[in-house]
Amino acid sequence: MFSTPLFVPLPKIITSDMNDKKVMNLAADNIRILAASMVEKAKSGHPGGAMGGADFINVLFSEFLIDDPDDGTWMSRDRFYLDPGHMSPMLYAQLMLKGRFTMDELKEFRQWGSPTHGHPERNLQRGIENTSGPLGQGHTYAVGAAIAAKFLQARFGEVMNHTIYAYISDGGVQEEISQGAGRVAGTLGLNNLIMFYDANDVQLSTETEDVTTEDTAKKYEAWGWKVITIDGNDVDAIRQALKEAKAEDKRPTLIIGHTIMGKGARRADNTSYEACCATHGAPLGGDAYNNTIKNLGGDPANPFVVAPEVAELYAKRNAELRQIVADKRAEHAAWANENPELAKKLDFYFSGQAPKIDWMKVQQKKDVATRNASATVLGILAEQVGNMVVSSADLSNSDKTDGFLKKTHAFKKGDFSGAFFQAGVSELTMACVMMGMWMHGGVIPACATFFVFSDYMKPAIRMAALMQIPIKFIWTHDAFRVGEDGPTHQPVEQEAQLRLMERLKNHSGKNSMLVLRPADADETTVAWRMAMENTDSPTGLIFSRQNVESLPANNDYEEAIKGAYIVAGSDKNPDVVLVASGSEVSTLMAAAKLLRIDGVKVRVVSAPSEGRFHDQTVAYQESIIPARLKKFGLTAGLPVTIAGLVGNNAKIWGMESFGFSAPYKVLDEKLGFTADNVYRQVKEMML
Numbered sequence: 233m234f235s236t237p238l239f240v241p242l243p244k245i246i247t248s249d250m251n252d253k254k255v256m257n258l259a260a261d262n263i264r265i266l267a268a269s270m271v272e273k274a275k276s277g278h279p280g281g282a283m284g285g286a287d288f289i290n291v292l293f294s295e296f297l298i299d300d301p302d303d304g305t306w307m308s309r310d311r312f313y314l315d316p317g318h319m320s321p322m323l324y325a326q327l328m329l330k331g332r333f334t335m336d337e338l339k340e341f342r343q344w345g346s347p348t349h350g351h352p353e354r355n356l357q358r359g360i361e362n363t364s365g366p367l368g369q370g371h372t373y374a375v376g377a378a379i380a381a382k383f384l385q386a387r388f389g390e391v392m393n394h395t396i397y398a399y400i401s402d403g404g405v406q407e408e409i410s411q412g413a414g415r416v417a418g419t420l421g422l423n424n425l426i427m428f429y430d431a432n433d434v435q436l437s438t439e440t441e442d443v444t445t446e447d448t449a450k451k452y453e454a455w456g457w458k459v460i461t462i463d464g465n466d467v468d469a470i471r472q473a474l475k476e477a478k479a480e481d482k483r484p485t486l487i488i489g490h491t492i493m494g495k496g497a498r499r500a501d502n503t504s505y506e507a508c509c510a511t512h513g514a515p516l517g518g519d520a521y522n523n524t525i526k527n528l529g530g531d532p533a534n535p536f537v538v539a540p541e542v543a544e545l546y547a548k549r550n551a552e553l554r555q556i557v558a559d560k561r562a563e564h565a566a567w568a569n570e571n572p573e574l575a576k577k578l579d580f581y582f583s584g585q586a587p588k589i590d591w592m593k594v595q596q597k598k599d600v601a602t603r604n605a606s607a608t609v610l611g612i613l614a615e616q617v618g619n620m621v622v623s624s625a626d627l628s629n630s631d632k633t634d635g636f637l638k639k640t641h642a643f644k645k646g647d648f649s650g651a652f653f654q655a656g657v658s659e660l661t662m663a664c665v666m667m668g669m670w671m672h673g674g675v676i677p678a679c680a681t682f683f684v685f686s687d688y689m690k691p692a693i694r695m696a697a698l699m700q701i702p703i704k705f706i707w708t709h710d711a712f713r714v715g716e717d718g719p720t721h722q723p724v725e726q727e728a729q730l731r732l733m734e735r736l737k738n739h740s741g742k743n744s745m746l747v748l749r750p751a752d753a754d755e756t757t758v759a760w761r762m763a764m765e766n767t768d769s770p771t772g773l774i775f776s777r778q779n780v781e782s783l784p785a786n787n788d789y790e791e792a793i794k795g796a797y798i799v800a801g802s803d804k805n806p807d808v809v810l811v812a813s814g815s816e817v818s819t820l821m822a823a824a825k826l827l828r829i830d831g832v833k834v835r836v837v838s839a840p841s842e843g844r845f846h847d848q849t850v851a852y853q854e855s856i857i858p859a860r861l862k863k864f865g866l867t868a869g870l871p872v873t874i875a876g877l878v879g880n881n882a883k884i885w886g887m888e889s890f891g892f893s894a895p896y897k898v899l900d901e902k903l904g905f906t907a908d909n910v911y912r913q914v915k916e917m918m919l
Contacts, residue, residue, distance in 0.1 A: 260286040267321035269535035270341040280494035280511030282322035304356040313374035316401040317351030317364020368407030374398035376668020378425040382648040398427040412661025418456030421645035425484040434493040464489020498523035581674040596753035602775040603708040605753035607635025614639035623653035623679040631680040663692035680706035684723040696770040697744035711868035712891035722891030727869040734843025749774040751817035781818040795845030799836040806835035822907035
């Protein structure tokens with residue numbers, strides 16, 4: 233199916249020559265000193281876990297992980313995903329040793345304007361692959377990155393052969409999402425994924441034995457993982473485990489490292505402060521801090537120091553990495569010379585630019601459900617966007633992502649030549665895995681489920697918005713018209729929640745999310761175009777289950793890119809403006825006919841995106857929904873869903889309760905979502 237690269241080097245394990253164990257222990261203690269001191273100076277943070285994990289991260293970064301010291305965006309780098317973001321002092325200290333942070337920046341931990349945030353935020357040039365949010369999501373991103381690497385390797389060969397590392401803690405293992413990550417990685421045989429589980433048996437408020445007694449090793453083995461259990465503070469054991477993991481060719485590897493929370497910590501009376509909950513989430517404080525720094529070989533009066541031997545260790549590693557990277561870049565150049573078209577395609581995939589799509593190829597039928605219209609678009613995208621991966625939470629034949637699947641095939645263990653990820657019933661896992669694919673680079677992800685189940689995805693949606701990940705969320709069955717399935721499956725409050733994301737700004741000053749609910753099949757095409765051209769934020773696409781009557785034939789759908797526009801056939805100098813999105817626009821069109829019989833001049837506005845509409849000039853907004861005119865808003869969600877569009881001098885008809893179980897046409901009648909009711913409501917408003 234794909235062109236086979238001519239240059240295929242033999243796989244090899246690249247590590248540093250083994251460093252002196254005394255120097256390695258000194259480096260780990262140096263990380264512990266810096267981590268504890270960062271928290272102490274900030275008077276805020278989590279020192280214990282960082283101190284316990286220092287040995288593993290030191291071995292990994294000084295001897296195994298391959299990256300470019302001078303270019304954090306190098307596409308062929310190994311990737312490291314930290315799940316427990318509260319262990320940020322460990323990561324910052326480690327990256328400082330590599331030259332990615334300065335000592336002064338470590339001293340400003342958790343302060344305004346500092347790059348050393350309380351929890352790491354994605355910054356590739358700094359060496360940070362992911363923003364660390366709720367526990368469990370981070371290692372699921374790593375699963376997605378490992379899938380992306382396999383997907384790209386299937387198309388470009390060994391130039392995309394690298395290792396994905398993840399770091400997870402007790403809390404991450406307990407979070408339910410870990411089950412999804414473990415299941416997916418094992419099922420797909422992601423042998424390019426190595427995860428270290430920092431099993432220190434201590435949590436923020438209790439010891440782990442009080443909350444879990446499961447056999448974690450057996451659990452991961454049951455999912456199809458290779459499991460290695462070691463002393464996570466022993467340099468030789470860590471090295472051996474990483475070598476074994478790198479040599480594994482069929483399974484992902486979990487290294488269970490039994491570490492000591494707060495390793496090296498001492499109390500004020502100089503007794504051991506190790507393995508205590510108190511060191512997890514608060515500065516060591518006073519004499520305890522002083523005694524700890526002394527115990528680790530540092531000077532409490534001057535703790536922000538790198539030992540000469542440690543500086544030499546990392547200078548040596550950076551020199552090694554520069555040579556390794558130079559060799560790999562030369563290999564890549566030779567491959568590119570022999571495969572110029574593939575090389576050009578690979579570079580474009582990693583450019584982050586919107587793909588080139590011939591939208592004229594999309595031919596929509598009239599009066600169809602917008603989920604079906606979405607399937608039509610997805611079929612074209614499957615043919616034209618070679619790096620797009622689509623996923624569904626076991627609903628592909630219902631959310632109509634099978635429009636994409638019919639043009640490709642799903643990933644299987646050992647076969648990543650397809651472009652569809654069957655996630656199973658796991659909305660949050662699916663979303664985070666797809667986000668991880670984007671974070672790896674080279675992949676455009678989209679994932680789908682029923683709109684009401686977006687509730688299971690909220691933590692991922694928020695993190696996608698924060699990280700500015702342009703993932704495409706596809707949500708179908710958009711309202712109470714799911715019908716007989718009843719209120720459990722009928723979204724009401726979900727759209728209002730997501731519309732708030734259009735008001736929330738990301739750190740680039742742009743809307744943190746683009747939310748689109750198109751009115752008919754052709755507007756669905758425009759919505760998909762907006763989604764594919766949006767490279768700044770996640771996009772939510774909300775589609776109907778039931779058929780929707782198409783807007784007039786002469787409707788100018790291009791205007792939809794402005795967020796809201798006047799539907800063709802509207803009257804000039806209107807007496808009232810009717811505003812809706814999605815399925816409700818056709819109801820307004822039917823009501824407009826009734827109102828015109830009574831001599832009422834009507835303007836109908838389709839508003840697929842409130843956020844995009846408010847991005848327009850005030851003059852444009854006023855030209856579409858004039859403040860002076862009376863407005864009527866119709867929404868199948870909460871009234872507040874559309875309040876930001878119609879403003880004052882308006883009446884809104886929306887849902888004030890959960891839905892009910894009945895055929896959707898019966899629900900339309902019972903709940904007042906009919907042309908007749910809109911006619912009555914507007915007439916009352918006009919009195």
